[in-house]
Amino acid sequence: MEVGQLQRKFVDYTASLFCEGFLDEQFTQLQQLQDESNPDFVVEVVSLFFEDTEKLLNDLTRALDQQSVDFKKVDAHVHQLKGSSSSIGAQRVRNACIAFRNFCEEQNTDACSKCLLQVKQEYSLVKNKLDTLFRLEQQIVEAGGAVPMVG
């Protein structure tokens, strides 16, 4: 695929992620912070988010699996995940966390387990989308083009 086509694909794909609510304005802020002296800033921050989330999801799975669930602990993990997803603009993950926290307050184990599944699903979706986006960027750079600024 030639550079122009790749760039158009990138622009359309990015726009769709915002339209479908996967990403919000905070992601645009991150893109605007990136420059020639920090060309991998967005990838670095998003990678931190992936690492952090994977650990939190494991901790949450373990915490909800206990005989006697410590809802304070569960809430603390969800709070952290809400914060980090907010920081990178992963809107749907963040919204899933908000619902999750309500059920932590009610100390409803079943509802919390369902919320955890929902959060895992949203995380998996946004991870795939972002991996695809970064691959597209890489292809543009390898083809000798510049990555368009979107948003």
Next chain:
Amino acid sequence: MVFGTGSSSTKSTKGVEEVGGNLSVLIVDDDPIILRIHRMMLNKFGLVTHVVENGKEAVDLFRSGSCFDMVLMDMEMPIMDGPKATQELRAMGVNSMIVGVTSRGLESEKQSFMGAGLNRCHEKPLTTDIVTSLVQELIKHY
């Protein structure tokens, strides 16, 4: 300036808006994502940033003689949280601009954090607009 263990600093001279005088900011936060983002934002304004991971490290830095023009203080941290660290810094006579950052939206918690001695309090993550207004206030008053 003396730096404690666990702190690090970077400076970028290429920024959206350059501010004169090498103003320095201490970022106090245990969240590596927030640290990376806030550090990047502040470096863009030409500010020198230093980073520590909890309130005790911040207090120890000031106690050892370091000083910073502004402190970005996270509310919830292990070992020593934001409100406690802010109280200690003010009790030590630290006059730097201290800006609280919180991921909690509760007005009562923000008020309580302000009561510890903050100049301003914002929800994280900070936006470029908020950082612009903080830097403008910093230049005006300090």
